[in-house]
Structures are given as structure tokens and as C-alpha cells.
């Protein structure tokens with residue numbers, strides 16, 4: 341997952357980036373409440389002239405990326421509990437989980453993101469909050485489950501498992517599989533192969549009529565050679 345910073349400007353309309361300095365003590369989880377918007381859409385909405393609300397957030401995550409929209413040492417208006425020094429709005433980093441597209445993947449990415457942020461800070465899952473915890477808004481709404489909050493406890497458990505796994509120096513099954521794939525790809529890329537058919541049909545023979553002693557190159561090598569030969573013909 342890509343993590344990119346695209347902070348909204350200081351002075352963004354409707355006081356969306358108030359700029360109070362913040363030493364965060366918790367991380368608050370939200371759902372965007374919009375079934376069709378991506379992380380990029382949510383970021384754009386913060387600076388859309390049609391947006392008249394004084395509401396903002398720090399990070400939004402979807403299946404593709406996480407976008408940091410307000411620096412994490414400044415506050416955002418996300419918790420609905422005013423501006424007091426102890427409010428969620430003034431002490432908590434907010435993360436919006438997108439509801440659009442592949443929600444399972446959005447959630448996977450949120451678990452990874454949050455686990456990483458807790459680890460960096462030496463925090464446990466006791467530092468996690470719902471928007472609900474600050475102001476009783478039903479948010480993150482996709483974790484609500486009619487008041488049982490099943491999805492919330494699942495989420496916290498998954499983050500805890502991620503933290504525990506990493507503490508033991510383990511990689512997750514997903515990471516391991518991704519690693520194996522990358523290695524296979526590298527091996528494939530570095531394998532020496534005889535001249536491909538297209539090369540022979542374009543240049544007449546694999547060894548250029550005796551010019552190359554042992555015509556074994558990587559797939560990329562054959563392409564590079566062909567490009568060189570073509571340009572020398574001109």
C-alpha cells in the first residue's frame with residue numbers, strides 16, 4: 341500500500357485545518373459514510389469549494405493507498421466533541437476507512453496502517469478509539485453491527501495479532517506470499533534464454549550469423565539487443 345502526504349493548505353475554508361499543535365495520545369477510527377468515494381475523492385473533498393462543513397481528518401485509506409491530509413502533529417475536526425484540550429478533536433489522530441470498492445482490502449490496509457502506527461509509537465490497541473467513543477456517533481458505522489460492535493472488536497483483534505506477529509519478527513502469510521512472488525519474478529527476469537521466435541524471424545538467426553558465440557541472454561537482453569540492431573540499421 342502506498343502512503344502519501346498531500347496536506348490541505350493552511351487556511352483551507354471552513355477552518356478545516358485549524359493548526360492547533362497536537363501531541364496525540366490515541367488513534368480514532370472512522371468510516372467515511374460514503375459508499376462510493378475513494379481515498380483520493382475524500383482528499384479532494386476537503387478542498388472542494390462546495391464543501392461547507394467544518395470537518396476534517398488526518399489519514400484516509402482505501403484498497404490502494406493511504407493519504408495523509410493533515411500533519412499528525414496538528415489537530416483535525418473529526419471526533420464531534422468540541423475543542424477542549426482533552427477532546428478527541430485535540431488529542432487523537434483520525435483515520436477514515438473508505439467504504440467503496442473492495443472493502444475487505446480497505447480493511448486489510450487499515451489494519452496494516454494502524455498496526456504500523458501503533459508500533460512506531462510503542463502503543464498497544466488500548467490506544468484505539470472509535471468516533472463513537474468521543475461523541476456516540478455511530479461511526480465507524482460498518483463495524484457497528486446493531487450495537488454489538490462485532491466489527492470493531494474484530495478490527496482491534498486483527499491489529500493486536502499483527503502487532504504480536506511483528507514483535508516476534510514474523511511475517512504474515514500474505515507478506516510471505518508476496519515475497520515469494522517477487523523472488524520468482526526476479527529469477528524469471530534474470531534467466532538466460534535462447535533467442536525468442538520473434539528475434540529469429542526479425543534478424544534471421546539467433547547468433548546473427550556467427551556474430552555472437554553463445555546466444556543466451558535474458559528476455560530483457562534480447563529486447564535490448566533488438567533495439568540496438570534496429571537503430572544501427574537506420
Ligand SMILES: [Zn+2]
Pocket residue numbers: 369370371418471477479480
Ligand atoms: Zn467518524
